[in-house]
Amino acid sequence: xxxxxxxxxxxxxxxxxxxxxxxxxxxxxxxxxxxxxxxxxxxxxxxxxxxxxxxxxxxxxxxxxxxxxxxxxxxxxxxxxxxxxxxxxxxxxxxxxxxxxxxxxxxxxxxxxxxxxxxxxxxxxxxxxxxxxxxxxxxxxxxxxxxxxxxxxxxxxxxxxxxxxxxxxxxxxxxxxxxxxxxxxxxxxxxxxxxxxxxxxxxxxxxxxxxxxxxxxxxxxxxxxxxxxxxxxxxxxxxxxxxxxxxxxxxxxxxxxxxxxxxxxxxxxxxxxxxxxxxxxxxxxxxxxxxxxxxxxxxxxxxxxxxxxxxxxxxxxxxxxxxxxxxxxxxxxxxxxxxxxxxxxxxxxxxxxxxxxxxxxxxxxxxxxxxxxxxxxxxxxxxxxxxxxxxxxxxxx
Numbered sequence: 339x340x341x342x343x344x345x346x347x348x349x350x351x352x353x354x355x356x357x358x359x360x361x362x363x364x365x366x367x368x369x370x371x372x373x374x375x376x377x378x379x380x381x382x383x384x385x386x387x388x389x390x391x392x393x394x395x396x397x398x399x400x401x402x403x404x405x406x407x408x409x410x411x412x413x414x415x416x417x418x419x420x421x422x423x424x425x426x427x428x429x430x431x432x433x434x435x436x437x438x439x440x441x442x443x444x445x446x447x448x449x450x451x452x453x454x455x456x457x458x459x460x461x462x463x464x465x466x467x468x469x470x471x472x473x474x475x476x477x478x479x480x481x482x483x484x485x486x487x488x489x490x491x492x493x494x495x496x497x498x499x500x501x502x503x504x505x506x507x508x509x510x511x512x513x514x515x516x517x518x519x520x521x522x523x524x525x526x527x528x529x530x531x532x533x534x535x536x537x538x539x540x541x542x543x544x545x546x547x548x549x550x551x552x553x554x555x556x557x558x559x560x561x562x563x564x565x566x567x568x569x570x571x572x573x574x575x576x577x578x579x580x581x582x583x584x585x586x587x588x589x590x591x592x593x594x595x596x597x598x599x600x601x602x603x604x605x606x607x608x609x610x611x612x613x614x615x616x617x618x619x620x621x622x623x624x625x626x627x628x629x630x631x632x633x634x635x636x637x638x639x640x641x642x643x644x645x646x647x648x649x650x651x652x653x654x655x656x657x658x659x660x661x662x663x664x665x666x667x668x669x670x671x672x673x674x675x676x677x678x679x680x681x682x683x684x685x686x687x688x689x690x691x692x693x694x695x696x697x698x699x700x701x702x703x704x705x706x707x708x709x710x711x712x713x714x715x716x717x718x719x720x721x722x723x724x725x726x727x728x729x730x731x732x733x734x735x
Contacts, residue, residue, distance in 0.1 A: 343475070347470070351373070353694075354373060354681070357681065357682055358681075361682055361685055361686050367688065369689050370689065370691070371718070372690065372691060372692050372714045372715050372716070372717075373713075373715065374717075375664065377581055377586055377663075378584075378718055378719070379635055379638055381583070381585050382583060382631040384624050384625070384628055384631065385585055385588065385621045385624060388621040388624040389617060391620070392617045394617075395615060395617035396616075400615055402608045403433075404433035408626075409433065412427070412431050412592050412594070412626055413426070413427040421561065423564070426597065430596075431592055431600075432592060432603060432604055433592050433614050434591050434593055435612055436578055436580060436589040437546045437576040437577065439589070440576055440591060441468050441510075441544060442468050443472075443603075443607065444574070447603050449477065454504075455505075456478070457477070457478040457505060457506075458480075459473035459479070460483060460509040461482055462482075462510065463483055463484050463485060463700055463702050463707055464517055464695065464698035464708045465698065482699075483497070485518060486707055491515060491519075492522060503536075503537045507540065508539055508540045509539055510542050511542070513544075513556060513557075514660055514661035516662065516664065517713040518664075518666045520659065520660050521557065521661055522557060522562070524557060527557070527559070527563070531566065534572050538572070540572045541572060541573045541574070542576065543575040544575075544576050545558055546577060548577065548661070549632050549635075550582075551661040552661065559574075559575040560594065570596045572599070574594065574599055576592075577591055577594075579591060581663070582635070583631060584635060588618055639663050639716065641720055642716040642720055643665075646716060649730075649731050650727050652731075654670075655667060663717060665714040666711055667711060667712055669711065669712060670734045677709060681694045681712060684733060689729075690729050690730055692712045693712060693715075694708070694712060695708030714726075714727075714730075
């Protein structure tokens with residue numbers, strides 16, 4: 339077996355399962371799970387209808403490049419959503435089987451292990467664990483940038499030493515962030531683009547939460563490049579229908595940006611055998627063409643935050659994120675930063691499951707930036723989220 343597999347760490351939910359194993363839970367209380375960021379709103383009927391109307395696509399091998407219809411729908415959506423020139427559907431857009439699969443395989447295609455002794459992939463910290471696993475299995479070394487309140491939960495690019503930048507081949511950003519919900523500003527992008535120009539690394543922008551916002555649509559990578567008067571060189575963004583359209587089981591997303599990079603990624607994917615089913619492509623095109631269901635989805639999440647944030651503001655310091663459906667809250671002071679202990683006790687006393695913040699981060703630069711925090715995913719129905727927040731507030735008081 340590949341010895342690099344031994345470097346992979348358990349997924350946060352494996353650790354959570356082990357933490358709660360054998361724990362007794364609150365008598366007579368139904369279980370409320372706020373730990374997993376899996377959308378629970380109904381999948382729009384237009385997606386189901388399109389799937390049923392295109393079952394004939396199951397009888398053919400799909401093309402890795404995807405259909406012209408799907409790529410055209412994505413190009414139109416990008417232009418309308420971000421106010422940019424319509425990307426070239428033939429060279430600047432590539433459909434993928436969900437952003438998770440694409441994020442992982444992209445690293446395998448981009449990293450050049452022979453370019454230096456140990457290539458580096460820079461990741462925000464806390465982070466989506468796929469970034470780390472993909473880097474390790476590509477033979478690269480992750481370098482973590484702590485995302486702390488003092489930095490608006492954004493990486494401190496100025497803290498990275500020059501010798502690290504010189505070995506960096508890829509930088510992951512996540513905006514809106516998981517788990518913080520923080521959104522990169524135009525100045526953040528300006529600084530990162532300048533560094534990319536100086537050191538030549540690729541930027542991979544994970545934007546799977548971009549359509550769950552409350553007041554202002556989050557700035558996207560391609561949009562930032564456009565506003566700064568630059569092209570997409572060394573820049574790609576990843577998006578998905580999982581959160582936007584409540585279709586995580588569809589496994590549908592796309593990568594867009596630098597045509598040269600996407601040409602290489604396309605070659606990799608041809609061998610990787612990861613083409614999207616023609617049936618799923620048809621349903622995906624229908625989803626990207628419709629905004630009504632997306633607006634309704636946002637309204638449901640807004641209602642949850644309006645109800646839950648006031649309940650947890652005093653006991654956990656909960657605040658509205660810039661976007662996404664997470665609360666990145668602080669645990670009570672009596673736990674002295676032990677978020678895992680708080681989560682276990684919360685499960686035992688209240689039968690509510692949340693995710694320890696430290697499980698989403700790594701010890702870096704003298705601290706774990708997730709320690710003392712929890713992530714709450716407000717994906718359950720409104721009444722369930724309210725009941726869960728009430729139990730947590732009562733226990734944390």
